[in-house]
Structures are given as structure tokens and as C-alpha cells.
Amino acid sequence: MNTTFKAMAAAIALGLPALALTTGPAFADEMAEGKWGEYQVGDKRSGYTYAGPETRAMQDDEFQNPAMLWLDTGMSEWENAAGDAGKACADCHGDAEESMAGVATKYPVYSEETGKMMNLEQRINFCRTENMQAEPYKWESDELLGMTAYVKNQSKGMPVDVSIDGPAKEFWEKGKEFYETRRGQLDLACTHCHVDNAGNLIRAETLSQGQGNGFPLYRLKWQKVGSLHRRFRGCNNNIRAEKLPYGSDEYTNLELYVTWRGNGLPIETPAVRK
Amino acid sequence: MASKPRVRAPKSASKGEVVEIKTLISHKMESGQRKDSDGNVIPRQIINHFEARFNGEPFFIAEIEPAVSANPYISFYHQPQESGEYEFVWNDDDGSTYSKKSKLTVEG
Numbered sequence: 453m454n455t456t457f458k459a460m461a462a463a464i465a466l467g468l469p470a471l472a473l474t475t476g477p478a479f480a481d482e483m484a485e486g487k488w489g490e491y492q493v494g495d496k497r498s499g500y501t502y503a504g505p506e507t508r509a510m511q512d513d514e515f516q517n518p519a520m521l522w523l524d525t526g527m528s529e530w531e532n533a534a535g536d537a538g539k540a541c542a543d544c545h546g547d548a549e550e551s552m553a554g555v556a557t558k559y560p561v562y563s564e565e566t567g568k569m570m571n572l573e574q575r576i577n578f579c580r581t582e583n584m585q586a587e588p589y590k591w592e593s594d595e596l597l598g599m600t601a602y603v604k605n606q607s608k609g610m611p612v613d614v615s616i617d618g619p620a621k622e623f624w625e626k627g628k629e630f631y632e633t634r635r636g637q638l639d640l641a642c643t644h645c646h647v648d649n650a651g652n653l654i655r656a657e658t659l660s661q662g663q664g665n666g667f668p669l670y671r672l673k674w675q676k677v678g679s680l681h682r683r684f685r686g687c688n689n690n691i692r693a694e695k696l697p698y699g700s701d702e703y704t705n706l707e708l709y710v711t712w713r714g715n716g717l718p719i720e721t722p723a724v725r726k
Numbered sequence: 727m728a729s730k731p732r733v734r735a736p737k738s739a740s741k742g743e744v745v746e747i748k749t750l751i752s753h754k755m756e757s758g759q760r761k762d763s764d765g766n767v768i769p770r771q772i773i774n775h776f777e778a779r780f781n782g783e784p785f786f787i788a789e790i791e792p793a794v795s796a797n798p799y800i801s802f803y804h805q806p807q808e809s810g811e812y813e814f815v816w817n818d819d820d821g822s823t824y825s826k827k828s829k830l831t832v833e834g
Contacts, residue, residue: 515734518797521752524730675754675796 490609493716499725502651502660507672511724519601519670519722522677525594526602535586541599544583552606556719560708562619569623569704572600573679591698597677601668604721612665612719614712627709630702636693642710657726662687663714664707666723677722680707735812735828747778748801751816751824757792775817776800780830781810806832 491498500508510516530548533540545551556572563570563578570578576599577588589596616624631642645654646662653659667680674682681703685695696702734748751773758770770792778786786802804812809832816824 515732515748515750516799518750518752518799521730521732521750521797524732672795 490718491720493611496663496714496717497650497661498663498665498714498717498720498723499660500666500720500723502658503725507724507726510670511720517670517722517724519668519677519724522594522598522668522670523602523605523722525598526600527598529595529599530602535580535584537583537585539584541579548603548606552603554607554610556604556607556721557610557613558615560614560704560711562623568701569620569708571680571699571704571707572604573681574699574704576600576603592679592682594677597668597679600679601677601722604668604719607719608721609718611716612711612714614708614715616708616712620708623705624708624712626702627705627707627712630706631709636688636691638691638693640691642687642706661713662710663717664710665714665717666720666725668721669723669725671725673726680710731814731816731824731826733812733814733826733828736830737828738831738833739806740834741807741832742805744803744805746801746803747812748799749776749778749814750797750799752797753816753818755792755794755796755798759792771819773798773816774819777815777817778802778804779813779815780804780806781808782813806830808832 488497488501491500500511503511510518514520527548530541533543541548559575560569560571561575562568563575565578565582573589573591573596576596580586580588589599634641634644642662645659649659650661651659664680667683668677670677671683679698681698681700684703684706685698688695731749731751733750736745736747739745753773754771755773756768756771758767758772760768762768772792772794773790776786776788776790776798777784785804788800790798810830812828812830814826814828818824
């Protein structure tokens, strides 16, 4: 009993999921043989394939995945009536497991109402202000992250399928330009890390392809769930460039481009990353 | 985020079987070693104690220290000899406690 506790406490203190101690090695061998399974489609590889075995084990165990706490928040918000219209999401959309299945695979989408791209967070808040006549959720609030993750989780395992046809095309081009433009004191573009050097080290960290299929996700560094825009801000900060506001047009266009790059990869929300 | 515990414990087991129990609670686990943007120390607020009881009898106790990450996940084992009720209790630095109960039926 005493020794069990000590081992457990050590595992907690190091931030290591206890489960990984048993499942880690076998998993690592499998990965070494290049069997990425559903996490690789053609040349596209999910961030999952660049993550360490402990992190992957956390994501694989739905109970151990701390992001599920945020999904619980999203689930209760779904039923929670708010605003002057006195409606909850469930009043119009019914059971999220049915009505929201596959929806997130298409986002960001072009919105006729606003004349620009709308990502899932913006769509949720649009629904709140227009249809529920409620206050929009604040960006990076537990409610918005929880709701976004909950909705996107209904498409888990389905391939990302973003359209860049029609009116979305010009926004895709803007996103692509952002992606390929050098910025910040380090004078780096997204491509320099995530296209040219995916799999290589940047200091001690492995660069991934920068795919967005797992967002919103639980990041161990953040100790909470965060949005893709938070990740963009972190990246921009790292290259000592200006961080743009959450939900800015530039980031939403960039989200379109980044998500389109990952077309075909399965939605993993909520993923776990280091 | 309000602290909400999640527990995965079996509903039934055979007598003497070793069962695994998993718990997860949302908590910021503020270590007390950080400062805010004005240089003031952010007061420590962590879950400092966790206890798992079966029919009121504690069988797993953890004293938790500030190095533990946010949203602590704790898993452990139990060997039930009779039917009963689990109770899991988390103690917060601010004096509040969070708890969750779960029933277990032992067959045979």
C-alpha cells in the first residue's frame, strides 16, 4: 500500500500519466515501424504522430484525457437556455450527437451574413447573438472552448473536408499568403517550420506539420484546453511577431488554409499535445 | 473552472477481484510560486489531500504537493470483499471539499 502510493505519487509529481508506464513501450515499437494508422493520410500526418507515447496514451484513454472536463461544460451549456429568446442550443438543434455529427468537418465556412469566413467558435457566438439574443461567449472561456470541443467531438474520426470553392477562394488565398509570409524578428513564415522542417527539432521540441484536426485540444503546457487561434498567437509570439487578436480575420483566414491543408485527416477533438 | 470530479469505478466485481479506479478533477493547482504581472505572489491554491473510502473506511490516501499539475488524475486499485459504496473526497486549500460516490455490487 505504502509503496504503491509512493510510485503513484512519483508518477503524479512528474506529470506522467501512470497508464503510459505500462502501455508506452509496446506503442512506441509500433510507431517506429511507421504504422501511423488513421493518423496519417498520404503525406499528411496528424500532430498525434509527432507526440510522445505518454501524451498519446493520455489522448487515447477517454477518461484520462483532461479535455473531457471541458466537454462536460460544453454538454451542459448545450442544454442551458440563455438570452432574451429563452432558448438553448438543444431547443433548435436537438440531440447534438445527431444534429452536429459531421458539421465540424466543414469549418471554417463562408458566411453569407457576414461576407467572410466563419470558424466554429464564431458560428457558435453568431448563433448566440442572433438566434438566442444572448451575450457571446468570451474567446478562450471554458464555455466557448467546451462548446466548440463538444460540437467538434461529434465529428470525431470523420475526415476534415473544408471547401475552398466559390467565395471561400479569396479568403483561402489570403490565408495562404499569411502562411507563406515571413514575419517577426526571427523572419520566419509558417512554412519554414511546418512544411520544410516537420519532424526536425527546434531546440528540444519536435516540429509537427501544424495540423489543426485536433483543436480545440488540451495542451500540457497550457494545463487547459485551447483554441487554434491561441496556438497561432503562441507561434507568432515565438517568432517574435505581433500576436493578432482572437477571432481576427487574418487568423480565421489562416485557419481556413491550415484546416484545408489537413483535409482528409480525421478529426481528433479533443486531442492532447505537449 | 469549477471543480468537478470524474470517477470511473466498476459497478460490479467478483469477490476478491482487484479493480482499477480512475479519478480526474478539474483544478487550477496554483502552486503559490508564481507572480502576477504586478509582481504580487499568486496565492497557493491546490488540492492538498485525496481520500478514497469504501463503506466509510479509507483505503487510499494521497497527500498532494504543489508540484502536481493542473487537473490531477489519480488511479489506484482496490480489492473489494463485499458490496458497498465508494466515496472519493478531494480537499482544497480554500477549505472546500469535493466528493463523489459510486456503488459497487460484489457477486459470489
